[in-house]
Amino acid sequence: MAKHKTPLLDQLESGPWPSFVSDLKQQAEKRAKNVEGIEFQIPVDVVDDLLGLLELSFKQGRTHWKHGGIVGVFGYGGGVIGRYCDQPQMFPGVAHFHTMRVAQPGGKFYTSEYLRQLCDIWDLRGSGITNMHGSTGDIIFLGTTTPQLEEIFFELTHNMNQDLGGSGSNLRTPADCIGQARCEYACYDTQDLCYDLTNEYQDELHRPAFPYKFKFKFDGCPNCCVASIARADMSFIGTWKDDIKIDQKAVQAYIGGELVPNGGAHSGRDWGKFDIQKEVIGLCPTGCMVMDGKTLKINNRECTRCMHCINVMPRALRIGNERGLSILAGAKAPILDGAQMGTLIVPFIEAEAPYTKIKETVIEPIWDWWMEEGKNRERLGELMKRQGLQKVIEVLGVDPDPRMVQEPRSNPYIFWKEDEVPGGFERDINEFRKHHLR
């Protein structure tokens, strides 16, 4: 029997999609029955009260969560988000309902044993409600009380060798795609770079000193499975410098139907005979492909790494051999100024451990600039927009590159700096007056 009546929430279960309300009800019942005999360390009816509180919010059209708080584990300024309810008498189970962020394993590779350990900790010391995974990519534990925080942190770090993730004005938990572990498109070892930078920048992850949040995301290829180009303040996207490798026999096998396109991903329906002209060559955004008799030719200089041809014919076309990554900066969601995609700041850089060049010539100069010049709550992308790409190039100490520019300039004004103008801005006024009267 539910503790609170929830007619409005019940409606949410009537739609065609799985409902979080059903999940919460199931969890509330599980805690009430407690078949496993768990010695719950926070109120047993936490989930019932969460449902009750949400129902009240729906009824009144106002929230009952207070904003933020002073919770955390000792020495960490991130990873725990304080949440308190302003109706603790009515809903004592959620009087404290803090969120904990836990760093996810690289590429989200889990063992069932590890998942069980996570669930065991959270059933014992929290509400048992998780968010796998948050949009940052980390494991999110929803709902616990202040005294449990240090206990959970101890168990995570000592028994599971796992750390908290980032929240607040910190480096957020870095997230990567599955990379070379399972994907032949990966141009660099995303998991290694992600792990390396996570360890290298522990201080930035746990002790907030940035103007606002900062996200790293790692995509092994331009397919961008973790959408770093749209979501990360700094995205690392695998690419290659040389030519796409072509296996002409396999191209013919696709044309002849012996190989199924897209690795069979669309085989649930009959799409007719594979048409390379219509389905590959005609869809190339730069028109850099052509069939010359029975030979497929690619003008690699024009390729913008859209990945479509490789995705359709993975047995025939493969990424090049000279591999590395491109770095883009400034992507963000639309709180201010609208959403922004990343801007290319480094067209190509080698991705070999220990990644010193990436750290010392890209990440750290960008951080130094942003920490000094960024306004409070200003994302890197907003600072880039405010001070301009020219400034970013200056900070990085690189030459401008056409690949950094999205479109030709429409602004006719050019603001020269003194050192860019022959002779500078100083002039001999007497010499000037010889030709121009006062």
Place this chain on the structure above:
Amino acid sequence: MEYQEAKDKIVEELTKKLKTKSKFYFNDLAKIIETKPRDAKKIVNQMVTEGILEYWSSGSTSMYGLPGTGKQASAEGEE
């Protein structure tokens, strides 16, 4: 700037502003001690470790404050 001097300056400034403000951005603290962010971070972290400052987080933004300060019921006209 020496740690002790920086600490005194931060505590003095934050105490002065307590009537209007109890939470401060990291940049506000760096400005008080007129130090570059990376050096200021070391000082501010040391102060947090010693319990002179404490973190406050909304989840998306982090701020710093003197422990135990903040909007009290009386400040909002409540008993």
